Amino acid sequence: MLIFLWAESQGHVIGLNGHLPWHLPADMHFFKTVTTGNTIIAGSKTFASFPHALPNRKNVVVTHQAATNFPAGVTVLNSFDAVREYAIQRPNEKLFVVGGAQLFEGLQDDVDFLYRTTIDAGFDGDTWMPALDYSKFQRINWQPGVRNEKNPYDYAFEQFQRVAQ
Ligand SMILES: NC(=O)c1ccc[n+]([C@@H]2O[C@H](COP(=O)([O-])OP(=O)(O)OC[C@H]3O[C@@H](n4cnc5c(N)ncnc54)[C@H](OP(=O)(O)O)[C@@H]3O)[C@@H](O)[C@H]2O)c1
Numbered sequence: 001m002l003i004f005l006w007a008e009s010q011g012h013v014i015g016l017n018g019h020l021p022w023h024l025p026a027d028m029h030f031f032k033t034v035t036t037g038n039t040i041i042a043g044s045k046t047f048a049s050f051p052h053a054l055p056n057r058k059n060v061v062v063t064h065q066a067a068t069n070f071p072a073g074v075t076v077l078n079s080f081d082a083v084r085e086y087a088i089q090r091p092n093e094k095l096f097v098v099g100g101a102q103l104f105e106g107l108q109d110d111v112d113f114l115y116r117t118t119i120d121a122g123f124d125g126d127t128w129m130p131a132l133d134y135s136k137f138q139r140i141n142w143q144p145g146v147r148n149e150k151n152p153y154d155y156a157f158e159q160f161q162r163v164a165q
Pocket of ligand 1: 020045065077079103
């Protein structure tokens with residue numbers, strides 16, 4: 001199954017200068033918890049924002065580039081159709097599409113679940129979450145985040161499931 005996993009701030013901002021606009025360790029912890037042992041699928045720009053392939057999970061990169069441009073062990077897919085085929089062949093695996101905007105845009109009709117962290121704060125950005133059609137999803141979970149010194153924003157973790165049509 002394909003699952004979008006992302007965090008957005010006010011105005012659907014998700015990125016700035018190739019990185020996240022905020023530092024929110026609680027969300028990084030959530031990301032690690034849900035993706036460990038599963039698969040992450042990243043666009044090449046998002047993959048480049050990681051220090052290295054993320055450990056203890058399968059790393060898939062979507063790019064037009066050759067596989068030889070990426071570290072050994074990383075699976076390279078060259079089109080959205082290749083991602084769809086990859087997912088069809090693994091119906092019982094959790095495949096987390098972790099961005100960026102280009103992947104969310106191109107795979108929005110294929111995604112089964114949405115894991116969204118909403119941060120109730122304003123940040124400058126140059127990358128935005130595409131406008132998803134939430135009428136096709138129902139919210140199945142909402143969990144407020146704990147605001148503290150290290151996580152100085154109001155934020156919440158939400159999960160949505162595609163409604164059978
Ligand atoms: N807040 C969040 O949760 C979150 C999550 C993820 C990312 N981000 C942020 O978002 C920004 C990056 O997002 P982005 O939208 O600019 O880039 P991206 O989606 O991560 O990567 C774009 C790249 O993906 C490849 N690609 C796109 N469509 C393709 C297709 N149809 N077939 C094959 N390859 C394809 C291309 O790679 P090649 O150029 O190599 O061919 C393209 O340049 C960064 O700032 C990042 O930190 C935020």
